[in-house]
Amino acid sequence: MTKTALALLLSLSLTLCTTMLISGCNQDTNTTASNTADADADTVAEQSPPPHEVTDQWVGRWVGVEGLVLDVSQDDSAGPGHYLLEMQYGLDADQSGTFEGQATDEGISFSRDDGQQLLRAGDGEATGLKWLAEKEDCLVVQSGEGYCRD
Template identity: 45%
Template structure:
C-alpha cells in the first residue's frame, strides 16, 4: 500500500512540470543600483578665507542652492569695498563673472599675485596674474 501511495505521489509531481516549454520571465531585468558620486571637487578644499595685502581678501563658501561645485565668492579686491559673486567649479578652477567679464580663480604661488607681501607663500589662489591673488 505504501508503495502505491508513493508511486501516485511521484506520478502527480512528475505531471506538474513541462520540460518542453521555454522558460519565460515577466519580471523586470535587474539593474545595477545607481550610486551617487562621492567625488568632491578639488576646489572644495579652497572653501574659507584667503588673505591679500592691506586687508584685501577672497572668501569662498559652498552654495547649497547651486549644488556640488557651486560657490558664493566674496571678494574685497580694493580698499573701496567688497562684492559678492556666484562661482562654479571647472576642473581645478572656479569660474565667475565680474563686471561683465569671465574671471577664473586658479591655484598658484605667492610670487604670481604681484604682491611682495605674498611672494614667499606657496598656497595661493590667483585671479589676475601679477595683479590679484590671495594666500593662506
C-alpha cells in the first residue's frame, strides 16, 4: 500500500471514529435530558398533593345566611375525592338536595338543577354577602351563595 492510500485510509478511520463518538455523546445527552425531564415531572407530581387532600378538609357543616346550609361528607362508596353535598342553597323548599361532588384542582365539582357548579375555597368577601364579609374560612359556589365556618 502506498503512503497516500495509507494516509487516506487512516483519515477515513479517524473521521468514522470521531463521528461515532459524537453520535454516542449526543445519544447520551438526549437520554440524560430525557431522564432529567422525567425526574422533574416526578418531582412536580410529588410536590402537588392530590386535589382531595385539600377538599377532605372541607368535610363538615358550613353555614350561609337566612337558613342556607351546606354539609360536606366523604362518599366512601365512590372512593377518595368523592363527596356528598347536602345543601339548602336557596330560600325555596325546592332549592335543596344532596349532590354528588368530585375533587378537582379548583375545588369540588358537582351538578344540580341549575347546572354544573364548582365549590371553591374563599373568604367572606368572595361570597358577595355582606353578612359573611368578615369571615375568613368559607366555601363559595357563586357570588351570593357562600357558606362559612366560624
